[in-house]
Amino acid sequence: MLTVTAISRSFGDHRVLHDVTFEVRPGRMTGFLGANGSGKTTTMRIVLGVLAPHGGEVAWRGRPVREGERPSFGYMPEERGLYPKMAVGDQIAWLGRLHGLDRATARANTERLLDRLDLADRAGDQLEALSLGNQQRVQIAAALVHDPEVLVLDEPFSGLDPIAVGVVLGVLRERAAAGVPVLFSSHQLALVEQLCDDVVIISGGRVTASGTREELRERYGTRRHELVVSSDAGWVRDLPGVRVVELDGPRAVFELDGGDDQDVLRAALERGAVRAFGPVVPTLDEIFKEAM
Ligand SMILES: Nc1ncnc2c1ncn2[C@@H]1O[C@H](COP(=O)(O)OP(=O)(O)OP(=O)(O)O)[C@@H](O)[C@H]1O
Known part of the structure; x- marks a missing residue:
């Protein structure tokens, strides 16, 4: 070493x-x-x-x-x-x-x-x-x-x-x-x-x-989550304890601010099909900018 x-x-x-x-x-x-x-x-x-x-x-x-x-x-x-x-x-x-x-x-x-x-x-x-x-x-x-x-x-x-x-x-x-x-x-x-x-x-x-x-x-990646549904995901903005950082039609990237990711998933399933859901793995570029 x-x-x-x-x-x-x-x-x-x-x-x-x-x-x-x-x-x-x-x-x-x-x-x-x-x-x-x-x-x-x-x-x-x-x-x-x-x-x-x-x-x-x-x-x-x-x-x-x-x-x-x-x-x-x-x-x-x-x-x-x-x-x-x-x-x-x-x-x-x-x-x-x-x-x-x-x-x-x-x-x-x-x-x-x-x-x-x-x-x-x-x-x-x-x-x-x-x-x-x-x-x-x-x-x-x-x-x-x-x-x-x-x-x-x-x-x-x-x-x-x-x-x-x-x-x-x-x-x-x-x-x-x-x-x-x-x-x-x-x-x-x-x-x-x-x-x-x-x-x-x-x-x-x-x-x-x-x-x-x-x-x-x-260390840098557990905060953001991605949700992709089959119609507009704008409703995620209204969930308590959730802060949307990116919204593009059916795709939302959000951070939890006291909320629970599983509550978001349940809310999405109540509205229809969920195409993707999970933590966003940051690129080194994002980690690098955050660590600067
Ligand atoms: N011989 C030297 N005399 C005076 N200052 C120096 C000397 N060598 C490096 N520095 C200063 O030390 C700092 C760090 O420089 P260094 O070359 O280690 O950076 P670096 O990360 O390798 O940069 P780069 O990616 O541009 O090569 C800079 O502000 C540079 O101006």
Whole structure:
């Protein structure tokens, strides 16, 4: 388990992180969500030891990790720092060597990863000759070549087409299944909704919600209910203890304000057929807006 406890950080007088606390569990994909400037990159850089916190602690397997002690972390930074003129295969293998792999293992890992990322035929090309999406796949290979114990990826899916998302996701899921905690940031809520097991939402440098995807849905989702009947549902507005938030012909979405959802169902059945009835499962987008 990777734990981030009460991390704080300022730049000059500007406090950008306030007691940031969350965990990234082995074998899980954890999505790190936040608006621009909310503190995702700063947090990730602290987790990686690229930046020192002003308070708090990062621990891996129960032991605090300090600067220079993170050789087995794989990092994909937001500013992609690879060499444009160097051949893709040489570059990945060289990064593997920098992480302490012997030459044969570095080569073998490079080949396996490029093959897995559908880049085998581009190994001899200069990085800059690749499309941006393919360069991004190379970045993933760079973060993974040394078989890291922990993966931290800043916006790994931005700019990828749906096929590339699937390829990269497959590779990351494999690592997660092998027991690696995977933390990745993203703005693409719909994508995160499909991909992640756990979610951490950060706003203004504070964690405003965290938990499994299902927990967040439950926590934020039990308030709204949907009713679909066969004629106009306007009568729901007159029920006591019910507040209608959306009304569209036969469909009403309502919140309970002291009322009971089963009373609403009974009232609907007394009037005729009920086509649908139940709690509305919120999208991550709705949870995100509420948690901001
Ligand atoms: N080196 C720095 N010096 C001064 N301020 C900084 C520095 N790095 C980050 N900040 C500030 O810290 C805040 C958080 O930035 P950060 O890059 O962590 O946000 P983010 O959530 O990753 O944003 P984005 O989604 O836009 O990448 C911002 O207000 C930013 O201007």
